[in-house]
Amino acid sequence: MAFHPYQIAVSNVVDREAAIHELKGVIKLVNRTWERRAEIEPSHDERRRPQPMDVYKLLPQTNCKACGQPTCFVFAAKLTLGQVELPACPVLREPQYAERLAQLEDMLGGDLPAVGPREE
């Protein structure tokens, strides 16, 4: 799940209903957090965007263009800017990339706002 200035993106769900269910859960969490804001100690730890080369190293590096990008590195760069999402790369769903996909999901985390226009 990724929060962007004017939208929330949900991935890795089976269908629209599952996405709506996940979103409702997040809305409840946000509202509960707001209600308890006086009890919460803010964290001022700096979060850095992953660098494109770090993301690229975990991609399949086939440059197959199935994601709509000319190369895996372009896809990596757009991932770090929140302009595309991991599910756009179908190759990552192949079993041999399961560990890399998990690493990418962890690295990209989904809590950094998109920079520039998002691609559909």
Ligand code: SF4
């Ligand atoms: S679909 Fe995946 S493997 Fe193919 S070019 Fe895009 S990022 Fe690379």
